[in-house]
Structures are given as C-alpha cells and as structure tokens.
Amino acid sequence: MKKNRLYQTRRMSASSSASSSFRALLLNANKTSSSAFVSLERSPFLKWSAQSHAFESVRWTHVVHPNVPVFEKKRDDDDDNDNEDESKPALVPPRCVNVGKEEKKAFGRAKHVQTLSASMFTTRKGDAENQFKRQLEMVVFGCEDVSHVLFVSGDGKRNAKKDLNALKMLKIAKKMRMKGGMPDHVKFAVVANLNTEDVSAEYLEQKVDAGAELVITQPFFDYERCHEWVENAKMRGLLNVPSSSQFSNSDNSSASLVIGACSPANRKDVEFWAKLVYGEDQFVDILSSTSSSIAKLAREYEQKENEMTTALYRDWIFERCELSAVSALGHPASAGVHFMPVTRIGYDIVKHLARRTREMETMEENA
Numbered sequence: 001m002k003k004n005r006l007y008q009t010r011r012m013s014a015s016s017s018a019s020s021s022f023r024a025l026l027l028n029a030n031k032t033s034s035s036a037f038v039s040l041e042r043s044p045f046l047k048w049s050a051q052s053h054a055f056e057s058v059r060w061t062h063v064v065h066p067n068v069p070v071f072e073k074k075r076d077d078d079d080d081n082d083n084e085d086e087s088k089p090a091l092v093p094p095r096c097v098n099v100g101k102e103e104k105k106a107f108g109r110a111k112h113v114q115t116l117s118a119s120m121f122t123t124r125k126g127d128a129e130n131q132f133k134r135q136l137e138m139v140v141f142g143c144e145d146v147s148h149v150l151f152v153s154g155d156g157k158r159n160a161k162k163d164l165n166a167l168k169m170l171k172i173a174k175k176m177r178m179k180g181g182m183p184d185h186v187k188f189a190v191v192a193n194l195n196t197e198d199v200s201a202e203y204l205e206q207k208v209d210a211g212a213e214l215v216i217t218q219p220f221f222d223y224e225r226c227h228e229w230v231e232n233a234k235m236r237g238l239l240n241v242p243s244s245s246q247f248s249n250s251d252n253s254s255a256s257l258v259i260g261a262c263s264p265a266n267r268k269d270v271e272f273w274a275k276l277v278y279g280e281d282q283f284v285d286i287l288s289s290t291s292s293s294i295a296k297l298a299r300e301y302e303q304k305e306n307e308m309t310t311a312l313y314r315d316w317i318f319e320r321c322e323l324s325a326v327s328a329l330g331h332p333a334s335a336g337v338h339f340m341p342v343t344r345i346g347y348d349i350v351k352h353l354a355r356r357t358r359e360m361e362t363m364e365e366n367a
Contacts, residue, residue, distance in 0.1 A: 036329065037214075037258050037336025039064050039113065044095060046344060048103065054347040055106040057354030062147065063110045064216075064338060065095035067117035067154065094135065097142040111147035113189060114139045118164040119154030128164045129172065136173060140186045148214055149173070150189040166190055167210055174211035189214035190255075194226035195277050195294075201233035208238050208255050215255045216338050218277050219262045219324070221294040230257070230333050239333050256335040259328035263321040263339070263346040266305060270298040272342070321349050 039062035043051055055063070096112040116135060121128040139149055151173070153165040170190065176182045190204075190212045197203055204215060220226040233239050240254040264270045274294050275283040287295045305313050328337040341347040 037061055037256070037338075038329070039110075039258070039336070039338045040350065041066065041338070041340045041342075042095070042103075043342065043347075046347070048100075050344045051341070051347040052102065052106055054341065054350040054354070055103075057351050059108055060110045061336070062113050063107050064113040064150065065115060067094075067115040067120050067152070093142060094139050096146055097138060099143075110145075112143055112145050113148040113150050114143065114146055115150040115152060116169065117152045117154030118166060118169060121164060132164060132169055133172065133176065136176070137181075140183055146186055148187045148189040150191065150216065151212075152191050167206055170207060170210035170212060177211075187213040189216060191216050191218070192229075193218045193277060194220065194229045195222045196279075197229065199225060199228045199232055201229055201236055201238060204233055204238050204255070205236055208253065212255050214258065214335075216258045217260050219260045219273065219340070220328075221273070221277060221297065223293065230331070233257075234333060240335070241333055257331075257333050258336040258338050259331060259334050260338050260340055261321070261325045261328045263317075263324075263341050263349040264301065265317055265343065265345040265349070267298045267302040269343065269346075270294065270301055274298070318349060318352050322353050325353070 038058075038060055040055060040058075040060045041064045042055075044066055094114050094116075096114040099107070099112075116132065116139070118128070118132070121131045121135075136149065139146055151166045151169040170188060173182060173188055177184070188211045190207045192204060192215050194217050204212075207215070217226075230239070234241065238254055240256045262269075262273055264273060271283070271287060274287050277283075277294070278286045286292050287298060289295050304316055308316060325337055325339070328334060339350055341350050
C-alpha cells in the first residue's frame with residue numbers, strides 16, 4: 001500500500017510533464033505551418049465503434065489504412081461472369097475509397113495514407129504486377145484526400161514465392177508517375193523495421209533511390225540498434241531532417257522519418273508486438289532472452305500488473321504510451337509519429353491521452 005502511494009506521487013509529477021509534452025505534440029500537429037505528421041491507424045479488424053472515439057478526440061493530420069485482401073473470388077454460380085477473363089478477378093476498392101459518412105466526420109481534415117501489400121496480390125491465375133497497377137490507380141484516382149500510398153511486402157510466408165515486393169512496387173509506381181499515370185501530389189511511403197533491419201540502412205537507400213519519400217517505422221524496442229540505424233541513414237543523406245518546411249518531401253534524394261508508437265496494455269500485447277516485429281521464427285527466443293529489450297518490457301508489464309492496483313496499473317499504461325509518443329516525435333530526426341493501437345484497449349488509451357490533453361487545456365484557461 002505504501003509502495004502504491006509512493007508510486008502515485010511520482011506518477012502525478014511525471015504524468016503532468018508527459019501530458020504537457022503530449023499536448024504540445026498535438027497542438028504542433030494542428031498548425032498549418034508545422035512539419036509534424038501525426039497519424040492514427042484505422043483498423044480493418046475492429047468495429048468502427050471500438051475506435052471511432054480515438055479519431056474524434058484529436059485532429060489527426062493523417063489516417064493510415066492497412067491493406068486487406070482486395071480481390072473478390074468468382075462464385076461458382078455466377079453465370080454472368082462465365083465469359084470474363086479469369087486472369088483479372090474483380091477488384092474491391094481500397095479502404096480509403098470507401099470511407100463512410102461517420103468516418104469522414106471523425107477524420108475531419110485528415111489526409112489518407114493507403115497501404116498496398118505485395119502479399120495480397122496472390123490470385124493463382126492473376127498477374128500480380130497488373131493487379132497492383134489497377135489497385136494503385138483506384139487509390140490515387142478514387143480517393144480525393146489521399147496524400148500517400150504506403151508500399152509494404154506484407155506477410156513473408158504468403159509472399160515467399162512472389163516476385164512482387166515493396167521495392168519493386170516502388171519502381172513500378174515511379175515509372176507510372178514518370179509516364180504521367182500518377183498525380184504528383186500523391187507521395188510514396190515505405191515501412192522500416194529498425195529492430196531487425198541491417199543497421200547500415202542500405203535497404204532504405206534502395207527504397208529512396210526507387211522513389212520513397214516517407215518512411216514509417218515499427219515502434220522502437222531495441223533502442224540502441226534503432227538509433228544506430230537512424231544515424232547511418234542520416235550519414236548516407238537518406239533522411240529529410242525536419243525543418244521549418246512542410247513534411248511533404250521536396251528533396252527526391254531523401255525521405256521524411258515517422259516513428260511508430262504502440263499502446264500495449266499487458267504482457268500479452270507486448271508478446272504480440274514481439275511476434276510482429278521479430279517474426280514467428282525468432283520471437284520465442286527473443287522473449288526468452290535476459291538481455292532483449294522487448295523481453296524486459298514484457299516482464300515489466302507482468303510485474304506492474306501483479307504489484308499495482310487496477311487503477312494505478314491503468315495509469316501506468318497510459319503514462320508509458322504517452323512518454324513513448326513524446327519520445328517518438330521528440331527524436332531529432334523525426335518528422336512525426338504514427339500510432340498503432342491494434343486492440344480495442346489500445347484505442348481507448350489513445351482516446352484517454354487526448355482527453356487528458358483537453359483537461360489540461362481547460363485547467364490552463366481557467367487559471
């Protein structure tokens with residue numbers, strides 16, 4: 001009990017500082033002259049009601065739409081399709097093209113970032129490259145508020161025997177743009193997993209050479225490794241270090257860096273991120289390591305949940321996520337932060353951070 005009171009005293013002090021920084025982050029993101037890119041992921045796997053409040057709580061600069069399967073299978077009883085070319089399955093419009101009225105209202109003026117995953121173009125009789133081109137055209141011409149297309153290789157197992165990957169999609173899109181088939185205002189984005197990629201940043205250099213203008217990272221877990229990657233990327237001239245200019249990159253030889261932030265609520269969530277970041281083949285060994293940063297984080301979550309009251313543990317979770325977001329935007333090379341809540345609780349955490357920010361604003365106005 002004494003330990004909990006001591007923690008509560010320390011938490012109030014740290015929380016006030018973190019909330020102040022998070023408030024500055026959000027206010028900075030909403031200034032038209034700002035270079036901040038502050039985005040929230042719109043999950044295709046959760047009901048809209050489970051995440052809508054998080055979008056309504058803050059005026060995000062961008063909404064990121066993950067990729068989901070985009071091709072409809074031909075039904076056996078569909079006689080009307082008997083004469084159609086089976087190598088060109090029906091396309092399902094990407095998420096950013098089919099935004100509902102309630103979503104539009106919640107998103108406000110936020111621009112859209114649509115993900116296209118190479119592993120999704122897997123129909124047996126289809127040409128993956130042509131499927132990708134058709135899907136890309138639907139994004140850039142079908143969504144008036146799209147600002148970026150995010151190219152990812154996707155599921156490694158599904159994509160193992162495919163010729164298409166993020167780098168090749170970039171090259172194809174760049175050629176389409178050069179031939180006038182892509183509007184110039186739509187920028188090209190890629191992802192980077194700094195926890196596992198070669199710290200030389202050589203792969204990023206290939207992507208930047210192929211046309212990448214924005215790079216969104218996975219959350220930093222192995223901090224030393226991630227920062228070494230960033231420093232090497234800066235030395236290679238690959239990162240467009242934030243300045244007074246707008247975050248949309250005007251220098252074709254470099255890309256803006258947006259750092260990912262997650263909001264785990266317990267050890268199980270941390271283990272989910274370990275699997276996502278390190279892969280199915282490595283995450284078990286990583287979590288068993290005594291020196292691994294993400295393994296230490298998983299143990300810390302378990303320990304705090306066992307030691308604290310429910311209320312204090314909830315506040316501790318909020319504080320961790322808040323500090324993580326502030327750290328991401330505060331990084332010298334960062335042009336912004338991308339929130340990846342993943343779960344219902346994760347979106348509740350983001351909503352809570354926004355509510356705390358508004359409460360601080362009210363207190364300052366009444367002071």
